[in-house]
Amino acid sequence: MLRWTLIFLVIALIAAVFGFTGIAAGAAGIAKILFYIFIVIFLVSLIMGMLKKG
Template sequence: MLRWVLIFLVIAVVAAVFGFGGIAGAAAEIAKIIFYIFIILFAISIVMGLLGKRRR
């Protein structure tokens, strides 16, 4: 998932350099949304990992 964030970030930067404001803004928004989803899933996996180790 982090790979998709980086892909959309690169698309946004390239589009911004060439002056495509709408495309750059859309790609940046998609990258932000995917990044936040990644952070939430990462936090959940850390919590589940800590809870799983305590039960053993």
């Protein structure tokens, strides 16, 4: 999932450089949402791993 976040971030940066502000904003928004989802899944798996060990 982090890979998709980076892909959308790169798309947003390239679109912003070429002046496609609508596409850049959309791709940046998607990248932000995917990043937050990744963080939540990471924290849940970290907590589950700690509970499983102890």
